[in-house]
Amino acid sequence: MRANKGLAGLIAGDTAISKVDVSTSSLWYRGYDINELCEKTSFLEVAFLLLCEKLPNLKEFQEFEAFERAHRDIPDSLYELFKTMPSYSHPMDLLNQSVSILGSFDEKNTLGSNSKEENLRKAMRLLAKMPTVVANSYRLSQGLTPVKPNKSLSYSENFLSMITGTETKDPLSVKTFDTSMILYAEHGYNASTFSARVTAATLSDLYSAVSTAIGSLKGPLHGGANEQVMYMLKEIESVERAKDYTLKKINRKEKIMGFGHRLYRTGDSRTAVMKKLGKALATKLNIHIWHDISDIMEATMIEEKNIYPNLDFPAASAYYLLGIPIELYTPIFAASRITGWAAHIIEQHNDNRLIRPSCDYIGPNARTVEPISKR
Ligand SMILES: CC(C)(COP(=O)(O)OP(=O)(O)OC[C@H]1O[C@@H](n2cnc3c(N)ncnc32)[C@H](O)[C@@H]1OP(=O)(O)O)[C@@H](O)C(=O)NCCC(=O)NCCS
Structure with a gap:
């Protein structure tokens, strides 16, 4: 059986995370219409929904948000690294490197630590730290002063404030940004998510799978x-x-x-x-x-x-x-999509089989190797 070019039309697996309903042009996260989620919830509630399979009650949300606020800081060595990077470095590359480094700083990230609990912990760690990386890798590579995360601000107020360098609490600005984060969070077997699942299916760890996904998202046919x-x-x-x-x-x-x-x-x-x-x-x-x-x-x-x-x-x-530098648009997308990627990595690890398709060979027929002196 041969797939179409670009795997178009191929059903490559199952998911319970989101449904893209082409017949009605609608998108559903775990059974909830995306438009209703935008109207009635915040990005962090949607992050909980994607990762924990249900909308949080008040107590669950308060705990989830407290974890997010408490884990926004990143290691000093990342700030040092950003200072040394050339101003032309793409923030997606800086984000990719940072996710790998954050994996190295996680002492529990040993090969095989792919249980659901561990994956959730790693995902929440990245959810909290990626905004700090996105904003400050850019600021420092541009010679600007870093803006450290502010725990008294909500997720989107804090993210926007670090990016723009000015404390931003304007309700319309925050709502617009937060809604974009909900909309970017998840979208079935898109290219970056599929890449993440391929890496996860080798039983590699969540940080490595997210790195793979960031590389795919960077391209202009996708998140770029x-x-x-x-x-x-x-x-x-x-x-x-x-x-x-x-x-x-x-x-x-x-x-x-x-x-x-x-x-x-x-x-x-x-x-x-x-x-x-x-x-x-x-x-x-x-x-x-x-x-x-x-x-x-x-x-x-x-x-x-x-x-x-x-x-x-x-x-x-x-x-x-909103005053966001253009180079940060795709990294912001990644900071949202970490929720969808992580949910898919968890789903993959939970019911895994190596993803390894075949291909038809179209190169030369069998030939004899000539010694280098005769080539
Ligand atoms: C998203 C995208 C990659 C989907 O690609 P795809 O399913 O492989 O579709 P194709 O690239 O084969 O396009 C099918 C036809 O529509 C045309 N088309 C698709 N997107 C187009 C676009 N953005 N501008 C102009 N023409 C477009 C193609 O030229 C092609 O026309 P043809 O049949 O006359 O050759 C493609 O629409 C695209 O490149 N869009 C621009 C990048 C973008 O916005 N990406 C974000 C996606 S969320």
């Missing part, structure tokens, strides 16, 4: 699309140029970042709520240019190609209005 969207909107620069730019790309058969999806063909279920919050921010700040350009691009893409925006498209302009 969100930063590419913002570079593109800035390149277009004016509303007048938006339609022409889009048409030229279509005619040259070039991909437009932030559009299309392997599974959704009639729109990504996560875009509406992100777009609504981004537009509310734009109205509050009276900065409409990015949404005006985006609306024209969206209408043109649907009219010409029947291809819809994915979450990365509205997330990019929302992040820009």
Whole structure:
């Protein structure tokens, strides 16, 4: 049996974590509609849901949040490392290295420590520490002063404050950011999650599997699309140029970042709520240019190609209005997706078999090795 190119259409396994319902263009985390979760819960509640298989009650949430607040600090040696990294280092690479290093600093992370309890502990440790890494690896590599985590702030207030360097408690900003974290948290067997499962299936540890996933997420066909969207909107620069730019790309058969999806063909279920919050921010700040350009691009893409925006498209302009450096868009995605990755790693370790497909050989037929002097 041969899979299609890119494994398109192949059902590669089971999961109880999320359901992408293509027929209704909807997304469900453990049976809850993503839009209802955005409306009624916070990212940390969703993190608990993904990791612990149920929404937390008040006591469970307080314990979970207390753990998260208490584990935000990272080792001093990471701050030292970030200072020495060149300013052109990509924050996704810094994040990848940091996750490996955090694994090395975890004395319980011995080979074979893959029980559900241990994986949960490691996942919660990364959930708490990744924002500190994302914000401060960038700050220090840019010669800025680090902003240490503030335990008195909520998860999203603290993350945004470390990134921007200014304490941020504005409810709309925090809600927009927190909602993006809910929307980015989980999405079935996407490329980075599948990579994580492949690594976990060798019985490697959670930190190694998350590192693998970060490498996959970095690519512009996957998580890297969100930063590419913002570079593109800035390149277009004016509303007048938006339609022409889009048409030229279509005619040259070039991909437009932030559009299309392997599974959704009639729109990504996560875009509406992100777009609504981004537009509310734009109205509050009276900065409409990015949404005006985006609306024209969206209408043109649907009219010409029947291809819809994915979450990365509205997330990019929302992040820009929040004052987030563009290089951090994909690392922020990773800091959210750690929840989905970890849930899948736990699921894989719980019912494991090595993931190892076959391939057809299409190289030369059998040949004889000539001695080097005769080649
Ligand atoms: C997400 C993505 C990789 C899915 O890829 P896929 O399922 O392999 O689909 P394909 O790349 O084969 O695209 C199918 C067709 O739609 C077109 N298409 C898909 N996404 C497109 C885009 N963003 N811009 C222009 N055309 C696009 C392809 O050119 C192709 O057209 P063709 O049949 O005339 O050759 C793809 O849509 C893409 O590259 N999008 C841009 C990157 C992005 O936003 N990634 C984030 C995903 S959440």
